[in-house]
Amino acid sequence: MNFKLLYYFLLVFTILLVSSCSRDRISKIKDSRYKIGDHLEWAAKNWNDQQWENKVDVVEGEVFWSRTEVEITKAPESFQHYGIFINTFGEYDVFWDGVLIGKNGNPGQEATREPSGELWATFNIPDTLATKGSHILALKTSLYYFPNHWRKLHIHVDDYDHLVRSELINTAFMHIFAGAFLIASLYFFFLFLNEKKGYPILIFSINCFLFFALIMVEYVKFYVPIHYSQHHIRLEIIGGLTFCIAILAPLYFSLQFPFPNRKTILITYIGVLLFVFLIDHYSYDLTAYNIGMTMWFFSFGIILYGAYKKMKGAIIVLLALILCALINAITYYDISLFAGFGIILLGMFYILSVRTKEQRLAYEESLVQSTRLRLELLKKNIQPHFLMNTLTSLIDWVEESPQKGVAFIEALAQEFKLFNQIENQTLIPVSQEIELCRTHLNIMEYRKEIKYHWEEENIDPDQKIPPAILHTLLENGITHSLPNDDNSITFKLIFETGYTYKTYTFLTIAKVRNTEKKIIEGTGIKYIKARLTESYASKWSFSSEAIPNGWKNSIKIDN
Amino acid sequence: MNILIVEDEARIAKRIERMTRDFFADTLNSLHHVEALSEALEFIKNNSLDVVLLDLNLNGESGFDILGTAVSESFHTVIISANYERAISAFEYGVLDFVPKPFSKGRLEQAFNRVLSKEKTETHKVKLLAVKKKGRIQLIPIEDVLFIKGAGAYTELFLTNGKKELHDKSLEKLQQLLPDTFERIHKSYLVKISEIKEIIVKSGSKYIAELKNGVLIPIGRTKYKDIKAKWL
Numbered sequence: 001m002n003f004k005l006l007y008y009f010l011l012v013f014t015i016l017l018v019s020s021c022s023r024d025r026i027s028k029i030k031d032s033r034y035k036i037g038d039h040l041e042w043a044a045k046n047w048n049d050q051q052w053e054n055k056v057d058v059v060e061g062e063v064f065w066s067r068t069e070v071e072i073t074k075a076p077e078s079f080q081h082y083g084i085f086i087n088t089f090g091e092y093d094v095f096w097d098g099v100l101i102g103k104n105g106n107p108g109q110e111a112t113r114e115p116s117g118e119l120w121a122t123f124n125i126p127d128t129l130a131t132k133g134s135h136i137l138a139l140k141t142s143l144y145y146f147p148n149h150w151r152k153l154h155i156h157v158d159d160y161d162h163l164v165r166s167e168l169i170n171t172a173f174m175h176i177f178a179g180a181f182l183i184a185s186l187y188f189f190f191l192f193l194n195e196k197k198g199y200p201i202l203i204f205s206i207n208c209f210l211f212f213a214l215i216m217v218e219y220v221k222f223y224v225p226i227h228y229s230q231h232h233i234r235l236e237i238i239g240g241l242t243f244c245i246a247i248l249a250p251l252y253f254s255l256q257f258p259f260p261n262r263k264t265i266l267i268t269y270i271g272v273l274l275f276v277f278l279i280d281h282y283s284y285d286l287t288a289y290n291i292g293m294t295m296w297f298f299s300f301g302i303i304l305y306g307a308y309k310k311m312k313g314a315i316i317v318l319l320a321l322i323l324c325a326l327i328n329a330i331t332y333y334d335i336s337l338f339a340g341f342g343i344i345l346l347g348m349f350y351i352l353s354v355r356t357k358e359q360r361l362a363y364e365e366s367l368v369q370s371t372r373l374r375l376e377l378l379k380k381n382i383q384p385h386f387l388m389n390t391l392t393s394l395i396d397w398v399e400e401s402p403q404k405g406v407a408f409i410e411a412l413a414q415e416f417k418l419f420n421q422i423e424n425q426t427l428i429p430v431s432q433e434i435e436l437c438r439t440h441l442n443i444m445e446y447r448k449e450i451k452y453h454w455e456e457e458n459i460d461p462d463q464k465i466p467p468a469i470l471h472t473l474l475e476n477g478i479t480h481s482l483p484n485d486d487n488s489i490t491f492k493l494i495f496e497t498g499y500t501y502k503t504y505t506f507l508t509i510a511k512v513r514n515t516e517k518k519i520i521e522g523t524g525i526k527y528i529k530a531r532l533t534e535s536y537a538s539k540w541s542f543s544s545e546a547i548p549n550g551w552k553n554s555i556k557i558d559n
Numbered sequence: 560m561n562i563l564i565v566e567d568e569a570r571i572a573k574r575i576e577r578m579t580r581d582f583f584a585d586t587l588n589s590l591h592h593v594e595a596l597s598e599a600l601e602f603i604k605n606n607s608l609d610v611v612l613l614d615l616n617l618n619g620e621s622g623f624d625i626l627g628t629a630v631s632e633s634f635h636t637v638i639i640s641a642n643y644e645r646a647i648s649a650f651e652y653g654v655l656d657f658v659p660k661p662f663s664k665g666r667l668e669q670a671f672n673r674v675l676s677k678e679k680t681e682t683h684k685v686k687l688l689a690v691k692k693k694g695r696i697q698l699i700p701i702e703d704v705l706f707i708k709g710a711g712a713y714t715e716l717f718l719t720n721g722k723k724e725l726h727d728k729s730l731e732k733l734q735q736l737l738p739d740t741f742e743r744i745h746k747s748y749l750v751k752i753s754e755i756k757e758i759i760v761k762s763g764s765k766y767i768a769e770l771k772n773g774v775l776i777p778i779g780r781t782k783y784k785d786i787k788a789k790w791l
Binding site for chain 2: 397480
């Protein structure tokens with residue numbers, strides 16, 4: 001539910017941003033005209049620039065002038081001041097209708113003086129000159145550092161306060177947005193520190209941090225002056241951050257929604273991404289956009305596969321990605337990149353929350369399972385079939401031979417005692433388990449009047465195994481076997497160990513009842529499997545099969 | 560008396576066998592012991608029996624698997640089991656008694672007395688009558704039974720849907736199992752009292768019960784008073 005709210009917030013935020021850009025324009029800017037050279041009279045409003053050109057080549061870094069006709073279509077209201085926002089390369093002086101209204105660096109003296117001025121600058125237009133009608137903006141510019149880098153002159157005339165404030169307000173909002181990701185990044189990083197193997201958490205944390213950094217670097221231009229000669233550094237940083245996010249987000253999705261041949265596909269993807277990153281490297285914005293698109297398509301593929309495989313959370317993230325595509329379709333570059341990345345991160349966040357819930361449920365389930373297994377173990381010798389049949393036989397023995405009756409009671413007491421000892425353990429020494437089996441055979445001899453033999457081979461008494469699993473195999477062996485011709489049944493436990501595994505083989509040497517009967521997994525086998533899972537997760541295997549002289553069970557535990 | 564013991568625990572089987580021999584003594588004609596359900600079914604098919612003593616848990620097999628077959632036969636079934644929780648359903652199937660393990664000689668003899676004295680089961684929990692039909696067992700809920708007619712060693716069950724089914728048990732044995740809602744109104748008839756619409760007295764001390772579906776059933780001369788009192 002919270003995520004839905006966030007999505008709505010983001011949508012409204014986007015609409016606000018878009019609408020803030022669509023203020024009524026108060027001016028019309030015509031194409032700029034350029035001329036190499038330096039004459040102060042070129043600033044004059046009425047200077048004839050008909051011979052000037054649309055573009056100049058300033059190979060040597062010499063001074064050049066530009067003249068741009070600006071038509072103010074709406075006079076300022078009383079006490080309102082107009083300003084002009086300029087975004088261009090170089091250091092320059094600003095003339096408005098021939099009057100010097102501002103300086104951005106020292107044009108023509110760049111070689112001898114420290115770089116000064118900034119890439120994005122706003123100047124006040126004197127009230128007397130901000131009249132409705134046509135005006136001339138003339139710039140005396142020098143491009144010492146990147147003489148051949150042609151960059152269009154961006155001019156915007158508007159209310160001075162608005163020009164100064166609006167980008168700062170946007171920046172403030174974007175910083176709040178970034179702050180949320182910084183907090184998330186820190187939180188998940190601490191979470192990762194406490195859960196060493198939670199790589200998705202780490203990737204998410206790094207990605208949040210990268211996104212935070214991306215927003216900071218993108219918006220830093222509005223409050224930290226950047227000289228045009230340093231501008232590419234910022235763009236390189238943005239490109240690098242975008243590239244890293246574009247690697248980590250799909251990597252994260254691939255961990256959460258695993259698919260076959262993951263390694264090969266991921267390496268191919270990184271190859272493609274590197275190609276996109278390098279092919280048109282100096283078109284920074286375009287490269288960032290292309291990287292974003294590449295990431296989107298690849299992530300979409302992964303999540304589509306996840307949704308196809310009905311993995312939890314895939315549908316929601318798929319919808320989020322589609323929302324990204326929609327935003328991309330209706331907004332311009334910056335918004336779609338940030339909103340898109342933001343939504344993808346929220347999607348990642350959502351999966352993480354789904355996984356956390358799954359883990360919590362699995363943990364709770366494991367607690368319930370442990371309790372259930374403990375109860376099942378306790379039930380083994382109070383379940384009516386065992387207890388009442390034992391007591392009935394016991395009565396009969398007492399009636400026939402009190403001495404044997406006493407021995408029988410002692411055997412029974414011993415089994416109860418052993419069960420009490422192991423009742424709350426998840427692993428016990430195999431020697432204890434064997435003792436339990438031997439005691440059980442003792443009891444069953446009194447009941448079934450069959451001679452039971454117990455044999456061992458290669459047993460290491462200190463090895464540990466889950467409680468009562470051999471006991472359960474023994475019970476099954478007793479239940480499903482008919483004695484051999486000499487009225488005996490032999491049970492044999494063989495232990496083998498290798499570098500990577502341990503094996504217990506439990507043989508029942510007897511005639512098997514109903515060999516043709518289909519083997520249904522009874523509660524006994526379920527108990528064994530649940531116990532093995534409890535202690536060894538998935539690192540075990542169990543097999544049970546008929547052999548010529550009886551039955552063979554094998555438990556293999558991987559180290 | 561021909562008796563079959565179905566029990567997988569050697570010691571307990573011996574105990575039952577010993578006590579059965581002691582109780583029936585000379586009247587015991589044959590006593591047989593089997594350990595598995597398949598053996599039991601085979602034996603039931605090929606031998607005439609009076610009582611089957613059945614354990615409900617046989618080496619992991621459920622005695623319930625053959626209970627339907629057992630109760631459809633002419634003999635009485637007595638359960639000797641540790642599975643108390645199955646007692647009620649066993650009675651619903653129509654077993655004569657349920658002897659819980661561990662049991663004493665006294666308790667087993669009580670069950671045998673019930674077989675001999677032809678007294679009713681205490682619980683009257685029977686809900687189903689198992690009949691053999693085309694080699695399969697069909698369970699008929701007793702609320703579907705209107706009345707039962709003795710036909711020699713067999714009985715005929717007349718049902719609410721107008722159909723008639725054959726049961727292998729004698730009228731006496733069924734009377735032992737069925738609840739008090741069924742009354743022996745004639746030496747050849749067991750009738751559900753609630754189904755009687757009218758008692759008609761005819762000349763020559765002939766009494767006839769008219770059922771709600773119009774069927775007329777004679778009432779034994781000696782039974783008339785009793786029946787009338789109960790019916791009213």
